[in-house]
Amino acid sequence: xxxxxxxxxxxxxxxxxxxxxxxxxxxxxxxxxxxxxxxxxxxxxxxxxxxxxxxxxxxxxxxxxxxxxxxxxxxxxxxxxxxxxxxxxxxxxxxxxxxxxxxxxxxxxxxxxxxxxxxxxxxxxxxxxxxxxxxxxxxxxxxxxxxxxxxxxxxxxxxxxxxxxxxxxxxxxxxxxxxxxxxxxxxxxxxxxxxxxxxxxxxxxxxxxxxxxxxxxxxxxxxxxxxxxxxxxxxxxxxxxxxxxxxxxxxxxxxxxxxxxxxxxxxxxxxxxxxxxxxxxxxxxxxxxxxxxxxxxxxxxxxxxxxxxxxxxxxxxxxxxxxxxxxxxxxxxxxxxxxxxxxxxxxxxxxxxxxxxxxxxx
Amino acid sequence: xxxxxxxxxxxxxxxxxxxxxxxxxxxxxxxxxxxxxxxxxxxxxxxxxxxxxxxxxxxxxxxxxxxxxxxxxxxxxxxxxxxxxxxxxxxxxxxxxxxxxxxxxxxxxxxxxxxxxxxxxxxxxxxxxxxxxxxxxxxxxxxxxxxxxxx
Amino acid sequence: xxxxxxxxxxxxxxxxxxxxxxxxxxxxxxxxxxxxxxxxxxxxxxxxxxxxxxxxxxxxxxxxxxxxxxxxxxxxxxxxxxxxxxxxxxxxxxxxxxxxxxxxxxxxxxxxxxxxxxxxxxxxxxxxx
Numbered sequence: 249x250x251x252x253x254x255x256x257x258x259x260x261x262x263x264x265x266x267x268x269x270x271x272x273x274x275x276x277x278x279x280x281x282x283x284x285x286x287x288x289x290x291x292x293x294x295x296x297x298x299x300x301x302x303x304x305x306x307x308x309x310x311x312x313x314x315x316x317x318x319x320x321x322x323x324x325x326x327x328x329x330x331x332x333x334x335x336x337x338x339x340x341x342x343x344x345x346x347x348x349x350x351x352x353x354x355x356x357x358x359x360x361x362x363x364x365x366x367x368x369x370x371x372x373x374x375x376x377x378x379x380x381x382x383x384x385x386x387x388x389x390x391x392x393x394x395x396x397x398x399x400x401x402x403x404x405x406x407x408x409x410x411x412x413x414x415x416x417x418x419x420x421x422x423x424x425x426x427x428x429x430x431x432x433x434x435x436x437x438x439x440x441x442x443x444x445x446x447x448x449x450x451x452x453x454x455x456x457x458x459x460x461x462x463x464x465x466x467x468x469x470x471x472x473x474x475x476x477x478x479x480x481x482x483x484x485x486x487x488x489x490x491x492x493x494x495x496x497x498x499x500x501x502x503x504x505x506x507x508x509x510x511x512x513x514x515x516x517x518x519x520x521x522x523x524x525x526x527x528x529x530x531x532x533x534x535x536x537x538x539x540x541x542x543x544x545x546x547x548x549x550x551x552x553x554x555x556x557x558x559x560x561x562x563x564x565x566x567x568x569x570x571x572x573x574x575x576x577x578x579x580x581x582x583x584x585x586x587x588x589x590x591x592x593x594x595x596x597x598x599x600x601x602x603x604x605x606x607x608x609x610x
Numbered sequence: 611x612x613x614x615x616x617x618x619x620x621x622x623x624x625x626x627x628x629x630x631x632x633x634x635x636x637x638x639x640x641x642x643x644x645x646x647x648x649x650x651x652x653x654x655x656x657x658x659x660x661x662x663x664x665x666x667x668x669x670x671x672x673x674x675x676x677x678x679x680x681x682x683x684x685x686x687x688x689x690x691x692x693x694x695x696x697x698x699x700x701x702x703x704x705x706x707x708x709x710x711x712x713x714x715x716x717x718x719x720x721x722x723x724x725x726x727x728x729x730x731x732x733x734x735x736x737x738x739x740x741x742x743x744x745x746x747x748x749x750x751x752x753x754x755x756x757x758x759x760x761x
Numbered sequence: 762x763x764x765x766x767x768x769x770x771x772x773x774x775x776x777x778x779x780x781x782x783x784x785x786x787x788x789x790x791x792x793x794x795x796x797x798x799x800x801x802x803x804x805x806x807x808x809x810x811x812x813x814x815x816x817x818x819x820x821x822x823x824x825x826x827x828x829x830x831x832x833x834x835x836x837x838x839x840x841x842x843x844x845x846x847x848x849x850x851x852x853x854x855x856x857x858x859x860x861x862x863x864x865x866x867x868x869x870x871x872x873x874x875x876x877x878x879x880x881x882x883x884x885x886x887x888x889x890x
Contacts, residue, residue, distance in 0.1 A: 261679075261683065262629075262631060262662075262664065262687060263662075264661070264662040264663050265662075267632070267637070267640050267641070267644065268632050268637065268640065269631070269632055269633075269679075269680075285811045286811055286812060286813040287771065287811065287812055288679075288774070288812040288813060288816070289677070289678065289679035289771060289774035289812060290632075290633070290634065290677060290679035290680060290683075291632070291634045291635075291674075291677060291679070292634070292677055292678070292679065292716055292774060292777060292778075293634055293675060293677060293710045293715055293716055293717050294710075294714060294715045294716040294717075294777070295710070295715075296781055296782070297714040297715060297716075298709075298710065298712045298713075298714060298715050300714075309709060310709055313636040313638070313708075313709055313710075313734075314636065315636060315637055316635070316636040316637035316638025316639070316640065316641060316735065317637050317638075317641055319636075319638065360641060360644070363644075376647070376648065376649055379644070379645070379647060379648035379649070380648055380649045380650060382645075382648065383645065383648050383650040386645070396642070396735075396737070397638040397641070397642065397735050398636075398638055398734065398735070459824070459828075460821070460824070460846060460847065461817065461821065462817070462820045462821060462823075462824040555782065555783065566782055567782070568781060568782040568783045570783070570819065570820060574813075574816045574817050574820065575817055575820050577813060578813050578814060578816070578817040578821075581813055582813075582814065604637060606635065606636050606637040607637075608813070608816060609816070678773070678774065679774065716777065
């Protein structure tokens, strides 16, 4: 809507703290932000248009490249949607290995999000510590799947590679050191007086606003909505006895702490998987057929939904992807940014919702 | 070559300020550039400083296939960088469009059509070490004897 | 002649967002319910909403439908929350005004269906204005 405003301060698209381009136009009164309007279009590649009419073997790799940070979950949701369409069974060992890789991906994504936040509030030391821990997680991902990013590990009816015994040992040892370091940095974040000044009570997202904008993931769970976690509805996670965490504050501090807590939770989940990992095949095989489905999974940033229609040859006729960042950035820009006391908090509040513009625009 | 020029060459090869701009990638290369910052790869021990401010940069890392939103903006970002400068294309997307260069997509690769590119690092995504070695290899070559060449 | 340095015409980008499968389905549903030509509704949405809100419209629409189901009549049929909060097509004050008109009609003995369709006509008028 074209409006005439007092002072409209654009932030972006090239901004020192943001990984990706977006343009937030803040209507301000002095330093006080009254409302924000977002201009996208810097990342729109039209992936959904490319996907239409292509065989699933190609769409699988395109789906991964919707988002490079959380590529494992895009792979997993797309393949599980195909499996649900044509009722392909998954061996139990493969199902647990999927959880292991997915949780590793969640850990690295959450650590990256927290690094971005620490970097934005100029706490570079903590940011660098976190980035160092992230490399250990990336090592584990690479050891299991063969690639750091976009690893295409999950295939219909199973996973690509088995977890070898010495890799499992390595994973356990590395998880122990990651857990120790994350606990230490979490303590630093929790008790740092300057961090508290920059984070507590800033960018508050109330429960009602989160419901209205349909916020998901850690952003919603930091506003007291644990029921938004899609892992509750996933059969493998149900077997593992998963129960989501939540916090009540709904400010920047709560969102970052929420991610730290989820990292620890994911480490526990991986350990449970490794303990209960049965021997057996990792690939059952199966051919995707015709059908239509709406399938959701829990990405690091929240609920990720694929709406797919395929034909008998396994071609994707129609596809629509709803990524979590769409909802979270919307909740951030239209609810959190309203009433932020200073322009300096705009960038940190924006980053605290873990924005991924590549997901948002696809 | 004058002594002054020698000093300039040396200093320029040991102090490189980098900015990165994402013109429509999947984010995978973005985070690999960020991973270069981590203490594991420690980009700053080579004298490279990631600023992400075009006005202070020497080298621009271009990531991603070219989307319509950047039509005239990438050129203006490039113009804002002070001379001597160089642009490096990171990943397959700015080189060829990678998986996105298909009918009905909105992108317009390669990026070399829009700004001059000095080096290309292929990969989907390239490893942080490859990005690091590309920056280190390009900087001394492009910046060497800049004043002499421009006389 | 002076122009804004950064302000670009976003119409084509906004149209690209609106033509995705789920957006298209949502626009068709709303247009059918309110009796507005689809083209008119698309143009209205493109003029009023910023790009992020447009991306989020299907999710908000579904969530709004879910929230509206528990409401009493005439809210359940007219779905004021859906059209003023979830998909903010018209301002809340205007929606309250329309709602009170519909209530008035119902109190004066107009059958429920007629009152609701009169309310829809008012919403349509507000959008087509």
